[in-house]
Amino acid sequence: MSLADLIESYIKQQLHRSENEAIALSRAELAELFSCVPSQINYVLATRFTLERGYLIESRRGGGGYIRIARVTKADRLNMAEQLVLEIGLQISESEAEQFLASFHDLGVLTRQQVRVIRAILQRETAQIAQGKATLRASLLRGLVILTMQCDKQNEV
Template sequence: MKSMSDVIENYLKQILTQSEQDLIEIKRSELAKRFECVPSQINYVISTRFTIEKGYVVESKRGGGGYIRITRAKISDHAELLRQVSDLVGHGIDQRTAESVIMRLFEEKVVNKREANLMLAAVDRSILALKYPEERDIVRARIMQAMIESLRYE
């Protein structure tokens, strides 16, 4: 059975897909009423499932006429996406963010399913068995940067 967060995420992605502009504007309170949940549930879904590393830009305006605008980030080409991903990875990246980045590369067809699975395996915390999480994040970033660099020169 899907969680409420999954249902809300799928609904938002569906209406985003139907949008001609890859953009939707929603009212948090109306969405909460539709799904019979608290507005903080909507905030949770948007802040965890619609992030820049997953390919979304979120803008929020609070107040009476407030809204949340979700835009699917468009990348002109794979080289630009790889540059953005490299900047995002930086010198340290946690596992959850690395997984989101890899899934975005897969969704944008920069890597195929097998390559994505190999990348996910290479950055898994169980493989990077270091004493301190900060060290693991640094090593994970170096591995990610090396993979991104190799993707630039296919």
């Protein structure tokens, strides 16, 4: 069992114990507790407490800084995904589209495979036209994401 695993279980234990859906802890103290460098904590959070796995991390730097870990439900994540969809503007660049896709994947609403499919469609379609690529890309992305989410919802039931 690696250090990362130990830290992971410690945090999960704290979460269970608190019965509070969320806990706040200090990166420096945790690192101290496990005698490791602070960035090890970031590693654990990045690999084990992702949105996809149902955790939400918030943090603040500076005096009185903290790291807050909260459980989020599937419903929460769907809501966040809906918000994200609304934030796709009228036009977006290829790299912005990538960012959105990554976010949807992080939220666990798109699988890697679904991301690949959508990316391919985006590329094929925008290659067809000379002008208005950014606009088309935005519309397509919105549509494809929504459609995929709908399909998934069907299949769940």
